[in-house]
Amino acid sequence: MSIVKSGSATYKPLGKEGKGSISTETGALANQPYGFNTRFKEGKGTNPEELIGAAHASCFTMALSFALSEAGYDDGELNTTARISLDKNDDGYEISQSALTLDASVEGISEDEFDNIAQEAKENCPVSQLLDTKITLEFTLNQ
Template identity: 60%
Template sequence: MAIVKSGSARYEGLGKDGKGHVSTQSGALDNQPYGFQTRFEDKAGTNPEELIAAAHASCFTMALSFKLAEAGHTDGSIETDAKVSLEKDDGGFTVTRSALSTKAKVPGLDKAKFEELAADAKATCPISKLLNTEITLETSFEG
């Protein structure tokens, strides 16, 4: 049985002059503005790459949390930042990279085991699997 979540986008006007709004099924995002200016000119609002970065960071962090729990750890904290790169190419633009940077504190865990579990979480995170791009992982750890 598949778990299905949804999001929606509306765009009024065309090209650079258009204005869009994006929403999620849960209501966490409700008609948030997006468009050319929020994507390429740092105006207030969101953009697809920012949303992908948040999705990847949250998915990876949850996957790592479960890997740590499966390894017998019951306490700790994990914080992940993701930077998604959008580059111009011959066909327009392509998302070329998602760079994950993770900091964790897990009492009783050594750095080598943490890095092993983090690499496994990166490989098995559903959003990592979805992205057909380079995914890098930088870790910082305190036991």
């Protein structure tokens, strides 16, 4: 059985002068503006890389939370940022990396055990598996 979620986008007119909007089925984003200026300059609105970053950070953080709980750790807090790199190359643009930065507080866990669980969550969260790019993880474990 598949769980299917959706997002939608519109864009007009075509090219750099166009403007668009992005929405999600749940309404978390409703007609959020995007376009050339929000992606390649400092315009107000969102862009695909920012949304991928939010998706990757939330997926990884949830996967790590579940894995830590399964390992017997229920007291803690996880805060993750995913920085998505969009690079220009000879063929156009490519997403070259998702850099996860995690600030974690988990009661009673050793740094080695935390590292093992976090690396596994990084490799196995569904968004990590979807991304065909380099994924890095740096973390600070506060005790």
